[in-house]
Structure formats: structure tokens, C-alpha cells
Amino acid sequence: MKKIIIALDGPAGSGKTTTAREVAKKLNYIYIDTGAMYRATTLAFIRSGQELEGFDFDSLMNNIKIELEPSESGQRTLLNGEDVSKEIRTADVTKLASPVAAVGIVREKLVDQQRELGKQGGVVMDGRDIGTVVFPNADLKLYMHASIEARAARRTKELIAAGEDVSVEEIAKRIANRDEFDSNREISPLRKADDAQVIDTSNITIEEQTNIVIDLANKIINS
Ligand code: CDP
Secondary structure, eight states: OOOOEEEOOOOSSHHHHHHHHHHHHHOOEEEEEEHHHHHHHHHHHHHTOOOOOOOHHHHHHHOOOOOEEEEETTEEEEEEEEEETTTSSSSSHHHHHHHHHHHHHHHHHHOOOOOOOOHHOEEEEEEESSIIIIIISSEEEEEEEEEEEHHHHHHHHHHHHHTTOOOHHHHHHHHHHHHHHHHHHHSSSSSOOOOOOEEEEETTHHHHHHHHHHHHHHHHHOO
């Protein structure tokens, strides 16, 4: 059976990660959360204790190893062998992930790794630039988006469940700032690929959005 590449892009809280994980499970595909790779790189930078301005990302990228492993909850992220899955979701990492992900050498190295991971097909990859830059020839490209209210509500719920004390207003502000930064950076900004199909997830459930993607994927797999 054909093993396709599914590219899932979109802004924070659009539901792409959950959908990608569910779709991969159902199709028995590999799931790759590229955001986790930018987050792990950001954590390595934070741990260096240095300032962003003038930081030697070249040397950082040559000295870190990021691995994604399947786990019960979907995926485990390892930084130099250490499980950092939880730590990469903290507010500090989230805030700095955007400026770190805008650094050319960081993107170059991670995009190379992502292409290597996905080249055999049978993969669902989610991020900001998968359909535009990482796999411009992906078999299926989707762009998920949702209203800022829906996205902020989802993210607030997740963070509260993880023990953070946050308000939906504050999260909406942080998401909007990050979207703006990600959409306006010079290298590989967040944008819909011309040939991506758009899914508005504001008023649909995870199951519904997963089924939409599975149906589209099956049409291509069985064609
Ligand atoms: O889950 P959420 O949408 O909050 O973020 P994420 O997907 O984990 O990505 C965190 C940050 O990494 C984003 O805000 C982007 O700045 C960056 N990123 C990127 O530039 N390119 C990707 N393919 C994935 C993430």
C-alpha cells in the first residue's frame, strides 16, 4: 500500500498536533511533532544561561541531539538522551521558541533532520512550514486554523491541567503575539501552502477533524 506524507500546518492551538497524533495512530504511520524539536532546541539554549543576542547557535546545533520516540501519550522528546517532554511545554520555553525558531542555522539543521525522518513516507508531520518548506511535494497538505477564542480556550485548559495558573485572556495575548512573530519572520514564515486544504477547527471535535484528515488520506492512499 502507498505510504504517503501528510503535512499539517497551522498556528498555535489549531489542533494540528492532536490531529496529527490521532491520524498517525489510525493509519499506523510515524508521527513527528516538529514543534517539539524547536522547543527542545530552545530548552538547550535556555540551559546555556546566555543571552539570545549574539548567541552561537552554530555550535549549539552541533552539540545537541534531539530524538522523537513513540510513547503512550503519543511522543517522547529526548534532548541528548534526556526525556524533556514535559519541560519543553513550560511558558518560558514556549515564549522563547519563536525567536529561536527564527534563527537560520536552527531551521537548517532541524529541517534536514525532519526530511530524513519523513523521506520513506508513512508519516504525519505537523508544524508551521511542513507543506511550504520541509515537504513541498507532500501528498496531502492541510492547514488547520481556528478562532483565537477557540485556540486560547484549548490551550488554557491544557496548561491548567498541567498545573499552571493562567487566564484565558493572558493565553490569548501570548498566542496572538507568537502567531504574529511566526507569520512575519524572514525565514519560512507560517503561511498556508497554495495547494493546502484548509480545515477550520473552531467548532468541530478532535474526532471530526481526525476523520476529515483520514478520509482525505485514504482517497490518496487508495487511488
Ligand atoms: O503547539 P504550539 O502550536 O503551541 O507550538 P509548537 O507547534 O510546539 O511550536 C512552537 C514554536 O516552534 C512555534 O511558535 C514556532 O515558532 C516554532 N515552529 C516552527 O517555527 N516551525 C515548525 N515547523 C514548528 C514549530
